[in-house]
Amino acid sequence: MKISIDGDLCQGHSVCMAECPEVFQVTEPQDGYPVVTVLVSEPAEALREKVTMAAKYCPNNVIIIED
Template structure:
């Protein structure tokens, strides 16, 4: 699994960081992905981060 962010859509709301703080770090106008290829054990929290992103800027890519 790989996480991608569309920086044109991201507005830095921080919902992803609230759902998965070890994977995402919200910044002023965007997000930093701390772990772009996280372990499968984090799938539930990452799926929640993707689901609750207000601008739908995140996605999971299956490798």
Template sequence: MKVAVDEDRCAGHGMCLTLCPEVFSMTDDGWAVADPGDVPAGLEPAVREAIDNCPERAIREID
């Protein structure tokens, strides 16, 4: 599983970072970014929760 944050939709709420700081971080400008690598299997539930709870629906699973 890999995830990406749509920078055009992200409003910088930080919900993803709160739910899974091992995968998500915030830029100096206050926008969320996702680690470009594969999500470790043990973190997939937290990442799915971040996807489901993003207020802007800016996070998506990618191939």
């Protein structure tokens, strides 16, 4: 499983981090809007359900999962 994001669409809702903090981290720069970072681009299979939930509930459909 490989994770990528469309950073242009991310609005920093942090739903992804709430669902799967092992993979997604949302940080708020001092001079900008919060934005997601993928901590692990190829996470272990054990995290598939959490990653899938993060992608499902991301309001902007930012998260892309490839097999």
